Amino acid sequence: MIAAAALIAGIIVGLILRPTVPTWLEPYLPIAVVAALDAVFGGVRARLDGVFDAKVFVVSFISNVLVAALIVYLGDKLGVGSQLSTAVVVVLGIRIFGNAAAIRRRVFNA
Amino acid sequence: MSEETTDASTAAAPKPHPGRWRPHAVRIAAGAIAVLLLGLLGFAIAVQVHANSRSDNLANLREDDLIGILDDQNNRAERLRQEIADLENTLRRLQDSGDRSAAARQQALQEEQALGVLLGTVPATGQGVVVTITDPKHKLAAEDLLAVVEELRGAGAEAIQFATVRVSTDTAFTEVDGSVAVDSTTLRPPYQILAIGDRTTLDTALNIPGGVGATVRAAGGSLEVSEQLKITISRTRSLPTPKYASPSGH
Numbered sequence: 001m002i003a004a005a006a007l008i009a010g011i012i013v014g015l016i017l018r019p020t021v022p023t024w025l026e027p028y029l030p031i032a033v034v035a036a037l038d039a040v041f042g043g044v045r046a047r048l049d050g051v052f053d054a055k056v057f058v059v060s061f062i063s064n065v066l067v068a069a070l071i072v073y074l075g076d077k078l079g080v081g082s083q084l085s086t087a088v089v090v091v092l093g094i095r096i097f098g099n100a101a102a103i104r105r106r107v108f109n110a
Numbered sequence: 111m112s113e114e115t116t117d118a119s120t121a122a123a124p125k126p127h128p129g130r131w132r133p134h135a136v137r138i139a140a141g142a143i144a145v146l147l148l149g150l151l152g153f154a155i156a157v158q159v160h161a162n163s164r165s166d167n168l169a170n171l172r173e174d175d176l177i178g179i180l181d182d183q184n185n186r187a188e189r190l191r192q193e194i195a196d197l198e199n200t201l202r203r204l205q206d207s208g209d210r211s212a213a214a215r216q217q218a219l220q221e222e223q224a225l226g227v228l229l230g231t232v233p234a235t236g237q238g239v240v241v242t243i244t245d246p247k248h249k250l251a252a253e254d255l256l257a258v259v260e261e262l263r264g265a266g267a268e269a270i271q272f273a274t275v276r277v278s279t280d281t282a283f284t285e286v287d288g289s290v291a292v293d294s295t296t297l298r299p300p301y302q303i304l305a306i307g308d309r310t311t312l313d314t315a316l317n318i319p320g321g322v323g324a325t326v327r328a329a330g331g332s333l334e335v336s337e338q339l340k341i342t343i344s345r346t347r348s349l350p351t352p353k354y355a356s357p358s359g360h
Contacts, residue, residue, distance in 0.1 A: 006145040010152025014160070021161045027171075029158050036151045043144075054140035061147050082174045 007040075027076070028069045031088055035068035036061055038092045041099035048106040068092070227269055230278040230347045234269040238306035238341040239313055242334040245299035249329040252283035252290045258303065258322045258333075259283075265315030267307040269343050273297050276345040293347075299331070309337040 021029055039061040046052040068088050075084030168176065226232035241258065243250070259277055262270055270277040275292045284291045289298060305312055313335045317323045326333040 002145055003148050006148040007152040010149035011156045014153040014156025018160055019157060021157060026161070029154060029161070033151070033154050033158055036147075036154070040148070040151065054137055054144045058140050058143045058147060061144075076173070079174070
């Protein structure tokens with residue numbers, strides 16, 4: 001589909017260009033990527049359930065990324081940066097696993 | 111408001127949307143943005159993986175982690191500095207003991223050389239005298255020749271060679287078949303003696319009035335002393351091993 005193609009195209013462009021990450025962005029990029037992945041998994045699940053809405057997907061994607069970055073930034077300022085970052089990653093991981101389980105049930109009926 | 115909710119079959123039909131955007135256009139736009147975001151996500155994944163694959167990841171860490179790493183490295187540096195100090199101490203100690211043992215070995219070597227010269231186990235060289243004793247009438251006895259050797263010893267001779275025999279602590283002058291024998295080597299006159307020591311003292315000692323020189327001359331022979339600047343005594347003997355005496359170990 002177009003979505004998968006866009007994802008793969010983005011990966012290829014990233015591999016070709018190999019840009020260096022700006023310093024101010026470096027602590028947030030991994031968290032943002034995981035948050036975006038959570039949104040993508042949610043979108044795939046919605047698609048398989050037949051309730052996918054592009055608008056919902058876009059909004060959840062952007063808000064996930066922004067909230068995750070905001071929490072990490074706040075944690076750094078408060079001095080609990082690594083702990084909050086760990087917590088965010090854990091929570092996102094749990095949500096990704098939940099969505100992946102639902103996808104699995106839908107795809108394999110098992 | 112009731113028109114919109116009574117007919118369930120029209121639920122799928124596009125409803126009039128308040129505002130400027132038609133729902134179809136909204137869906138297209140949202141879809142396009144979604145595709146864009148997915149591309150951006152792929153890009154970000156590739157970039158992050160590449161950034162993380164570099165070996166030095168210190169720039170990515172946050173302050174707490176960096177402080178922890180700095181503490182670890184400081185502790186490690188402290189431990190290593192301590193280890194360096196310990197090893198340097200050990201090195202110094204070993205070098206000192208090495209020097210001492212080298213000095214001890216040096217001293218032992220010198221003592222060995224000196225003892226060898228005095229006992230007669232190594233060749234010796236130095237200033238001294240060459241003594242030639244003639245005995246045409248064969249009247250010189252063993253004790254006369256022994257007296258010559260004793261005189262030389264008393265005058266400070268450090269190494270003595272009598273004819274072909276190196277004189278040592280257990281050298282004996284005996285009489286065998288009318289001839290004098292030194293350590294079982296029979297000798298025939300004239301006798302040549304090499305002695306290393308202070309040549310003037312040795313010469314004087316042999317020629318004191320009433321000394322061995324007089325004895326030899328009274329027996330009809332002659333005693334010639336020739337002072338030399340360099341005498342080489344090449345005869346050696348094996349190391350005598352004591353049978354009865356042993357070190358008292360104090």
